[in-house]
Amino acid sequence: MALPLSDVRAFQRDPLALVADRAASADLGFVPLYLTLRPVWLATDPLIATSVLKAKTDDVDKGKLVQRLRPIMGESLLTNVGDGHGRTKTAVHRHVQRNAAVANLEGMLAAINHCVSRVAVDGYYDCESVSAPLALQLGCIALFGHEVITVADRVALISAVRAVEAELADDMFRMFPSPPWRARERETRLAHARSIVDEVVSRARRSKIRSPIMLSLESAGLTDEQISAEILGLLIAGHHTTGATISWIAQHLALDPTISDMIALEADAMLDSLEAGDAGALRRAPLSLAFVREILRLYPAGWWTSREVMGKVTIGGKTFRAGDVIMVSPWQLHRDPRFWEEPDVLKLDRDFTADAYMPFGVGPRSCIGQSIAWFELQLVTLQLSSAFTFLQAANEGPALPRPSVTLLAPDLRFKVHPRRQSVMWDRENVA
Numbered sequence: 001m002a003l004p005l006s007d008v009r010a011f012q013r014d015p016l017a018l019v020a021d022r023a024a025s026a027d028l029g030f031v032p033l034y035l036t037l038r039p040v041w042l043a044t045d046p047l048i049a050t051s052v053l054k055a056k057t058d059d060v061d062k063g064k065l066v067q068r069l070r071p072i073m074g075e076s077l078l079t080n081v082g083d084g085h086g087r088t089k090t091a092v093h094r095h096v097q098r099n100a101a102v103a104n105l106e107g108m109l110a111a112i113n114h115c116v117s118r119v120a121v122d123g124y125y126d127c128e129s130v131s132a133p134l135a136l137q138l139g140c141i142a143l144f145g146h147e148v149i150t151v152a153d154r155v156a157l158i159s160a161v162r163a164v165e166a167e168l169a170d171d172m173f174r175m176f177p178s179p180p181w182r183a184r185e186r187e188t189r190l191a192h193a194r195s196i197v198d199e200v201v202s203r204a205r206r207s208k209i210r211s212p213i214m215l216s217l218e219s220a221g222l223t224d225e226q227i228s229a230e231i232l233g234l235l236i237a238g239h240h241t242t243g244a245t246i247s248w249i250a251q252h253l254a255l256d257p258t259i260s261d262m263i264a265l266e267a268d269a270m271l272d273s274l275e276a277g278d279a280g281a282l283r284r285a286p287l288s289l290a291f292v293r294e295i296l297r298l299y300p301a302g303w304w305t306s307r308e309v310m311g312k313v314t315i316g317g318k319t320f321r322a323g324d325v326i327m328v329s330p331w332q333l334h335r336d337p338r339f340w341e342e343p344d345v346l347k348l349d350r351d352f353t354a355d356a357y358m359p360f361g362v363g364p365r366s367c368i369g370q371s372i373a374w375f376e377l378q379l380v381t382l383q384l385s386s387a388f389t390f391l392q393a394a395n396e397g398p399a400l401p402r403p404s405v406t407l408l409a410p411d412l413r414f415k416v417h418p419r420r421q422s423v424m425w426d427r428e429n430v431a
């Protein structure tokens, strides 16, 4: 009989291996992870995992996890539970959709083009300095509109978002509370970060241009403070998730030159339509879409989530009591050979309707930004592969992800060769 906390060391060492190995060691259903005084139940069967995530929030909800996040991030969609969460999600959801991204197609293309030019100047793609800042820039365009906030404001926002993320990562896996002086220092850093977000958001709200998302937050009757917290929450939720995914895209463009060439051809056939404002062209680009799907299967940025049981409930034949914690790991589901043939290999012809595919979660807490993320990631894939061939150092296989709050990409750097003359011209303009 395993002892309470006996999996803590293995989890701290390599949580991805722990969830994958523990799932593989038992039949599909629930397997215990001894991470706290009571076991955390990992749902390894995709249908059962879906039932957990789709359960009524009276039975199963985010529970203590979000109570822990709230002092750091404030109250927002990410951290609210119950009616408050449902109300904001309904109000914001229809605006955080593909059309929020489509309306900003031109601005997003310009931002990615600018990034392409910078990479051409450097002669290499450096994941650390390119991917997450690009993701945040695209996120700002979707949230505020193109050129609504200044470059200086965007840089300030990046520093604020990063400060809050650092506190989140520190807190999320902490076993014991911080000493009081550390807690006070943290509160000062967080107050500073929040004041930056407040200032930028209030400047954006004075602009004549109002994005659909901003309008929906205002019309949902939220206070200034709540609107600021929502914007911070959306930026945090979209920053490293989209940023890390962009890094994996770059890595696989380097690892799979044939796929990269095929996507470059697809891009060349449709980038003119996109530049003319025809966002529907993305739907006629199946290779890049399948590539993004596969990247999100191999590297689901939201690699785990957990739910707390609110009262006695039976799921997948197992009865839980109040306070039990259930974990669902898209990383485990996406790499389990019981659901995927050669799970570690990138293949473009997979069936992504499988129940074991959930990069954006499912149910009432599923990702509100998924339409925007799909849109951005496909655009980035097309523009990067049309602009460059990415070179992988000889004999290097896929790098290992770094599990944190999200699944981060390691610091990768790829040499790039411009595919066409115009990238060279852009390069000269930027230089």
Ligand code: HEM
Pocket (backbone or CB within 6 Å): 077, 078, 079, 089, 096, 139, 233, 234, 235, 237, 238, 239, 241, 242, 245, 300, 301, 302, 305, 306, 358, 359, 360, 361, 362, 364, 365, 366, 367, 368, 369, 370, 372, 373
């Ligand atoms: C590759 C990009 C992304 C991935 C893989 C991703 C993944 C996820 C996942 C798995 C969840 C559900 C977590 C759970 O069930 O506990 C989630 C929630 C969420 N995501 Fe994303 N996300 C991405 C991008 C974005 C973007 C761009 C935004 C904002 C524009 C965003 C905003 C949110 C919010 C607000 C939630 C919380 C929803 C709620 O609790 O109701 N995400 N995301």
